[in-house]
Amino acid sequence: MKIIRFFKYAIIGILFGITMFKSEAISWFRIYEMFKFQSFHMYGIIGTSVISGMILVQLMKKDKIKGFHQKKITFKDKTMGWKRYLIGGLIFGLGWGMGGACPGPIFVLIGSGYSIFIVFMLSAMLGTFIYGVLKDSLPH
Amino acid sequence: MNAIYEFLIVNPWPWWFSGLMITFIMYLLLFFGKSFGMSSNLRTMCSIGGGRLVDFFKFDWKAQVWNLVVAGGAMLGGFIFIYCINPNPTVDISPETIQSLKEININVTAGQVSHFPKEIFNWDNLFTFQGVMFIVVSGILVGFGTRYAGGCTSGHAISGLSNLQIPSLIAVVGFFAGGLLMVNFILPYIMKL
Numbered sequence: 001m002k003i004i005r006f007f008k009y010a011i012i013g014i015l016f017g018i019t020m021f022k023s024e025a026i027s028w029f030r031i032y033e034m035f036k037f038q039s040f041h042m043y044g045i046i047g048t049s050v051i052s053g054m055i056l057v058q059l060m061k062k063d064k065i066k067g068f069h070q071k072k073i074t075f076k077d078k079t080m081g082w083k084r085y086l087i088g089g090l091i092f093g094l095g096w097g098m099g100g101a102c103p104g105p106i107f108v109l110i111g112s113g114y115s116i117f118i119v120f121m122l123s124a125m126l127g128t129f130i131y132g133v134l135k136d137s138l139p140h
Numbered sequence: 141m142n143a144i145y146e147f148l149i150v151n152p153w154p155w156w157f158s159g160l161m162i163t164f165i166m167y168l169l170l171f172f173g174k175s176f177g178m179s180s181n182l183r184t185m186c187s188i189g190g191g192r193l194v195d196f197f198k199f200d201w202k203a204q205v206w207n208l209v210v211a212g213g214a215m216l217g218g219f220i221f222i223y224c225i226n227p228n229p230t231v232d233i234s235p236e237t238i239q240s241l242k243e244i245n246i247n248v249t250a251g252q253v254s255h256f257p258k259e260i261f262n263w264d265n266l267f268t269f270q271g272v273m274f275i276v277v278s279g280i281l282v283g284f285g286t287r288y289a290g291g292c293t294s295g296h297a298i299s300g301l302s303n304l305q306i307p308s309l310i311a312v313v314g315f316f317a318g319g320l321l322m323v324n325f326i327l328p329y330i331m332k333l
Contacts, residue, residue: 009172010209013213015213016217027231028257029231030233035322044155044159045155046297048155049298050302053163053298067172067173073170085308087288089296089313090285092286092318093320096282097327098274098326099274099279102293103182104292107212109255120276120278120279124286126279126280130284131284132197
């Protein structure tokens with residue numbers, strides 16, 4: 001059954017949504033505070049996640065931690081280059097600092113009843129669409 | 141038992157536990173042969189929403205439905221939190237931050253800080269200069285920037301750095317440069333207009 005196959009992803013999403021609230025990472029104020037260097041909180045979250053993530057990924061690559069049905073977990077390397085990452089990253093950072101929400105939290109905020117973030121999400125879709133249109137004329 | 145309940149349900153999670161939970165979410169997705177990346181959903185939604193006139197959106201979006209289900213779950217998670225766990229969550233930001241916010245005309249009281257400045261993010265404010273900047277322009281920058289960079293906080297900062305990807309490190313440097321620039325130099329200016 002297809003529905004059952006997708007059910008686990010819904011559970012993972014729910015866990016993500018609750019984590020965004022419980023960690024306060026969803027908060028515009030926490031993002032502001034991070035970029036003002038006025039608290040360790042967000043750096044602690046991202047730092048813990050990256051360090052534990054590195055250990056996890058290394059163990060997966062050495063096949064010490066396996067996936068579903070004992071399958072080896074594989075990773076795709078990102079395409080090399082720097083322009084798209086630096087310029088794109090900079091543009092995203094400007095939006096993140098002002099809107100205080102990256103794509104994950106946008107969904108969580110909408111679900112928690114803050115309907116104004118639907119406009120934010122539609123704007124983000126528009127931004128993605130603009131990228132799709134301009135893609136070939138941008139440096140990558 | 142009570143202590144565990146207090147830790148998990150009642151109180152906000154400490155930073156280290158939050159970080160481990162985010163890694164656990166990444167683990168679950170990798171376990172099922174997927175990857176952790178939220179901004180891809182914006183592309184998929186554009187594709188479904190008729191963006192298929194543009195080459196970039198002509199891809200098999202059906203293979204991305206699992207990720208839309210994650211995003212739907214995230215919405216449900218937010219709903220469950222507000223309606224079942226804590227209807228009035230507050231954020232414990234530092235006194236320095238409260239002071240800095242005052243300087244840019246955002247007034248909050250310690251102990252009563254909600255998740256975003258409600259005087260900025262609301263429907264009545266949408267058609268003012270400030271509303272357009274905070275809600276529409278920042279949304280466009282987020283959507284454009286994440287796709288240009290090929291990922292957001294989940295895809296580059298968490299997944300990419302975990303996998304020691306140099307491109308992700310460059311992207312994260314960009315994220316922080318942009319955020320620092322916005323919060324420290326541009327935001328005070330926008331709030332004055």
